[in-house]
Amino acid sequence: MTGAGAVPVDITANGEPLTLLAGPGATLLDLLRDGAQMTGSKQGCNSGVCGACTVLVDGKTARACLMLAADCAGRSVVTVEGLDDDPHAAALREEMAAAGAVQCGYCTPGIAVALTGLFRDAAAAPDAETIRHWLGGNICRCTGYVAIVEAAVRAGQRSVGADAGAQTP
Amino acid sequence: MTGLPDAIGKRLPRRDAADKLAGAARYTDDLTRPGMLHAAIVGSPYPSARILAIDTAAARALPGVKTVLTSADLPDRRWGLFVYDETPLAAGVVRYVGEPVAAVAATDLATARAAAALIEVDYEELAPVLSIEEALKDGAIPVHPEFDGYEKRPDLGFERVNEIARQEFSEGDVEAAWGDCDVIVEGVYEVPSQSHVYLEPVSAIAEFDRAGKLTVWSANQSVYKVQATLARALDLPMARIRVATPAIGGAFGGKSGVTVQPLVAHLARAAGRPVRLTLTREEDFMAMRRRHPATVRVRTGAKADGTLIARDLEIVYDGGAYAEDSPAVLGFGLLMARGPYTIPHCRLRGRAVYTNRLRAAGFRGYGNPQVTFATESQIDELAGRLGIDPVELRLKNAVETGGRWIGGQTITSCGLKQCLTQARDAAGWTGKQRKSGAGAEANGKRRGIGVSAFAHICGLLGTSATVRLLEDGTVTLATGAVDLGQGAEAVLAQICAGALELDIGRINSAPVDSDAAPYNWSTGGSRVTYMAGRAVVQAAEAVRAQIARHAAELFECAPADIEIRPGGRAGIVGVPEKEIGFGEISLRAHYQSGGPIIGSGALVYDGQAFDTKEAIIRNYPFANIGTYVFGAHVVEVEVDTVTGKVEIVRAWMAHDVGRAINPTEVEGQIQGGFVQGAGYALLEELLWEDGQPINPSMMDYKVFGALDLPLDIHPIIVEDPEPSGPFGAKGIGEPPLVGAAPAIANAVADATGLRLRTLPMTPERVLDALDAAAIGGPEPPAPDRDPEPTPGA
Numbered sequence: 016m017t018g019a020g021a022v023p024v025d026i027t028a029n030g031e032p033l034t035l036l037a038g039p040g041a042t043l044l045d046l047l048r049d050g051a052q053m054t055g056s057k058q059g060c061n062s063g064v065c066g067a068c069t070v071l072v073d074g075k076t077a078r079a080c081l082m083l084a085a086d087c088a089g090r091s092v093v094t095v096e097g098l099d100d101d102p103h104a105a106a107l108r109e110e111m112a113a114a115g116a117v118q119c120g121y122c123t124p125g126i127a128v129a130l131t132g133l134f135r136d137a138a139a140a141p142d143a144e145t146i147r148h149w150l151g152g153n154i155c156r157c158t159g160y161v162a163i164v165e166a167a168v169r170a171g172q173r174s175v176g177a178d179a180g181a182q183t184p
Numbered sequence: 185m186t187g188l189p190d191a192i193g194k195r196l197p198r199r200d201a202a203d204k205l206a207g208a209a210r211y212t213d214d215l216t217r218p219g220m221l222h223a224a225i226v227g228s229p230y231p232s233a234r235i236l237a238i239d240t241a242a243a244r245a246l247p248g249v250k251t252v253l254t255s256a257d258l259p260d261r262r263w264g265l266f267v268y269d270e271t272p273l274a275a276g277v278v279r280y281v282g283e284p285v286a287a288v289a290a291t292d293l294a295t296a297r298a299a300a301a302l303i304e305v306d307y308e309e310l311a312p313v314l315s316i317e318e319a320l321k322d323g324a325i326p327v328h329p330e331f332d333g334y335e336k337r338p339d340l341g342f343e344r345v346n347e348i349a350r351q352e353f354s355e356g357d358v359e360a361a362w363g364d365c366d367v368i369v370e371g372v373y374e375v376p377s378q379s380h381v382y383l384e385p386v387s388a389i390a391e392f393d394r395a396g397k398l399t400v401w402s403a404n405q406s407v408y409k410v411q412a413t414l415a416r417a418l419d420l421p422m423a424r425i426r427v428a429t430p431a432i433g434g435a436f437g438g439k440s441g442v443t444v445q446p447l448v449a450h451l452a453r454a455a456g457r458p459v460r461l462t463l464t465r466e467e468d469f470m471a472m473r474r475r476h477p478a479t480v481r482v483r484t485g486a487k488a489d490g491t492l493i494a495r496d497l498e499i500v501y502d503g504g505a506y507a508e509d510s511p512a513v514l515g516f517g518l519l520m521a522r523g524p525y526t527i528p529h530c531r532l533r534g535r536a537v538y539t540n541r542l543r544a545a546g547f548r549g550y551g552n553p554q555v556t557f558a559t560e561s562q563i564d565e566l567a568g569r570l571g572i573d574p575v576e577l578r579l580k581n582a583v584e585t586g587g588r589w590i591g592g593q594t595i596t597s598c599g600l601k602q603c604l605t606q607a608r609d610a611a612g613w614t615g616k617q618r619k620s621g622a623g624a625e626a627n628g629k630r631r632g633i634g635v636s637a638f639a640h641i642c643g644l645l646g647t648s649a650t651v652r653l654l655e656d657g658t659v660t661l662a663t664g665a666v667d668l669g670q671g672a673e674a675v676l677a678q679i680c681a682g683a684l685e686l687d688i689g690r691i692n693s694a695p696v697d698s699d700a701a702p703y704n705w706s707t708g709g710s711r712v713t714y715m716a717g718r719a720v721v722q723a724a725e726a727v728r729a730q731i732a733r734h735a736a737e738l739f740e741c742a743p744a745d746i747e748i749r750p751g752g753r754a755g756i757v758g759v760p761e762k763e764i765g766f767g768e769i770s771l772r773a774h775y776q777s778g779g780p781i782i783g784s785g786a787l788v789y790d791g792q793a794f795d796t797k798e799a800i801i802r803n804y805p806f807a808n809i810g811t812y813v814f815g816a817h818v819v820e821v822e823v824d825t826v827t828g829k830v831e832i833v834r835a836w837m838a839h840d841v842g843r844a845i846n847p848t849e850v851e852g853q854i855q856g857g858f859v860q861g862a863g864y865a866l867l868e869e870l871l872w873e874d875g876q877p878i879n880p881s882m883m884d885y886k887v888f889g890a891l892d893l894p895l896d897i898h899p900i901i902v903e904d905p906e907p908s909g910p911f912g913a914k915g916i917g918e919p920p921l922v923g924a925a926p927a928i929a930n931a932v933a934d935a936t937g938l939r940l941r942t943l944p945m946t947p948e949r950v951l952d953a954l955d956a957a958a959i960g961g962p963e964p965p966a967p968d969r970d971p972e973p974t975p976g977a
């Protein structure tokens with residue numbers, strides 16, 4: 016979505032320094048999907064409601080569709096593509112796959128990033144209530160959420176803080 | 185084979201989950217083609233207007249713009265399912281707000297959108313038809329003045345202006361039967377327009393090669409329906425069109441016909457370059473599809489002992505600006521309108537009409553949620569009047585295996601009573617904790633519990649599959665069953681593994697691409713497990729027979745003496761040491777004798793046809809539809825009498841699936857479908873004011889999030905094997921949505937004593953009902969005969 020008047024923006028994406036062209040009004044989501052060809056972050060609403068575009072910006076969850084690309088200069092962004100070696104995300108991937116928490120998968124990258132952000136900062140495994148609140152802004156039209164929350168609870172027990180390892184099968 | 189093979193009934197994890205979890209699954213908007221252009225559309229600002237002129241000069245002059253199309257640039261070719269009334273861009277007139285009028289393809293999306301904004305359209309506004317009443321009144325303005333000239337399927341039965349179809353299913357003598365009834369209840373129910381809100385907005389890429397062959401990648405539910413419609417829209421033979429399927433981000437019926445594929449193909453043809461169009465969420469809300477809103481008038485009568493005697497039902501579906509699925513949605517709704525009960529006298533009639541609103545189409549449930557909300561609410565009203573427990577009343581009248589459906593078909597398998605009793609028992613329903621609005625009020629909150637029982641079908645039309653034995657004895661399965669996210673790939677691979685008694689790891693699934701996949705009518709109608717599954721079993725059996733022939737030749741015995749053993753071996757019956765692996769047999773077939781082993785299966789739904797001697801069936805578009813499936817929901821709600829908010833506390837959803845091929849996937853369908861149905865009951869409604877959509881965004885059109893629902897929503901799988909199904913399996917995609925709204929409405933009635941007959945049961949509607957009751961005192965018991973209830977009262 017570059018068009019006329021594009022300017023270069025320097026960001027760190029999944030640990031790699033990148034210089035990407037951002038058109039006027041381009042969002043971080045445009046920058047990632049069109050500029051960096053990182054299409055794991057999805058566009059469901061482009062208005063900050065659905066959570067399909069959730070990424071970590073300087074370690075905090077953010078809606079990539081709401082951030083202007085130009086404002087991301089110098090920031091460090093982690094997308095779902097950057098979670099391959101993350102132990103929290105790895106536990107989550109196993110538990111979500113086993114629980115049937117993935118149907119169409121369009122919400123899945125955003126949910127995986129949001130939960131990884133939660134687990135990274137948590138001192139202890141989050142309970143179901145905490146996870147439901149945390150995912151309040153991640154819409155899933157397919158699953159009805161139960162399988163996602165239950166899988167997330169188990170993944171947290173396996174990967175977070177002092178509890179980590181206790182529940183590993 | 186004795187007993188069930190290993191792969192059947194197993195909670196095997198889906199194989200597409202790994203890519204989806206890693207962000208590596210590719211959806212249409214994630215794909216690019218070399219030289220690809222980006223498209224944008226211009227939508228109509230009016231619900232009804234004549235297009236006087238379109239000025240595209242400024243758009244064309246913008247650097248980077250390669251093509252601008254209006255209907256003047258396109259051939260006059262219309263398509264549709266029953267009425268051929270659709271064009272890629274509005275031709276002459278616009279019929280709803282958001283209808284695409286012009287389209288641009290440019291080198292980047294920003295330029296395409298800038299160019300679209302420069303297109304000027306001159307309109308002459310026309311008086312719109314904005315409701316069912318306006319559509320059907322005397323002297324109504326026709327939404328399609330050219331309707332008579334459209335090509336259409338015969339026998340749609342329309343009589344008045346704006347009627348798309350008119351149908352009837354009747355048995356017995358309703359008028360005479362009222363006299364045999366001790367109690368009669370009557371009501372008018374209103375159901376809203378629900379949006380599919382699949383999380384992936386509609387998207388398509390089209391590309392022509394230099395020989396003129398078109399390839400389209402798109403979110404779709406059937407590569408063959410898309411191929412057939414593209415052939416018509418572009419005047420190309422189907423053999424010159426390839427339709428491929430990337431990952432699909434949900435569909436629920438909303439991607440079942442063509443969406444934007446014909447428009448994108450025209451853009452690609454005009455530009456001579458590949459083109460991608462992805463709708464914004466707002467465009468998708470305004471220009472794609474929605475569930476039919478409907479008005480349902482129902483009257484049901486019973487004996488004092490609870491025996492159901494007669495039902496008269498009339499439904500009108502608002503089909504919107506184009507006919508699409510409307511005749512079939514209407515027909516299916518009527519087929520479900522007797523409910524899963526034996527009622528000897530029924531008159532079930534309905535119409536679908538045009539209005540100047542967004543086209544309505546198939547949406548998970550396909551006409552059934554509208555009807556079942558009305559009829560299952562009414563069964564509860566009847567139970568209240570009779571003083572019979574609502575579960576007992578349903579059990580007393582429930583159909584059973586061997587019973588007959590309206591229209592004369594024999595029910596071949598039926599776990600309805602198990603669904604009712606299992607959901608009831610799991611919920612701890614004793615009949616005593618029903619509050620009937622009497623109290624148990626804490627902090628202004630009242631709890632209530634409600635039940636629904638319902639049916640659906642799985643079946644419909646044609647499908648096919650091939651199973652190929654590879655040189656090493658592993659297998660490639662091909663079907664035309666697009667996976668919308670519900671797990672079609674996983675379930676069909678499990679059926680294939682089961683039928684060949686192989687480990688799932690030895691089954692590969694081919695992509696669903698019209699150039700290679702065997703025909704499948706559609707992923708819809710809850711039919712893939714049942715129909716495509718049957719084709720897979722047929723194909724696998726053909727492979728088993730060829731394997732047995734090879735083994736018999738090798739062992740010099742009769743093929744009948746050969747058995748297929750689990751794990752991919754064939755051996756002589758009773759001689760355990762005499763056996764040979766599939767790999768060796770396949771090598772022999774490839775290089776020595778017989779040729780590569782390929783099995784195929786193909787069928788058209790072959791169940792019993794309706795019996796027109798036993799029932800009056802007018803203008804029904806099918807001779808048979810499918811085999812019947814059943815379910816029952818019990819839901820506990822809490823109604824806040826201060827805010828009007830209805831919260832679901834717990835729910836139990838029992839579904840007879842014949843056989844759960846993969847219980848985890850079945851439970852996922854049940855939970856996800858129930859939650860969509862709960863949204864239909866309590867929250868979701870596309871709204872218009874003067875024909876203008878007022879909530880076409882995810883900000884304004886809410887769907888339930890993780891916080892809005894409890895974790896206490898429990899699927900219950902009932903297995904009453906269907907003789908014709910693969911390993912006894914039936915469908916599950918749609919039914920979980922169907923039962924949600926009536927069970928919730930019945931729980932609200934239990935909690936408050938108030939009957940809400942209009943969906944969604946928003947806080948305002950609940951408060952209005954509570955206020956009306958407070959002013960007028962509690963709702964008086966309805967009179968025995970001919971009450972004239974107010975909708976929503």
Ligand code: FES
Nearest residue numbers: 060061063066080
């Ligand atoms: S696409 Fe960013 S929140 Fe929906």
Ligand code: FES
Nearest residue numbers: 119122155156157
């Ligand atoms: S799995 Fe489809 S939206 Fe969540």
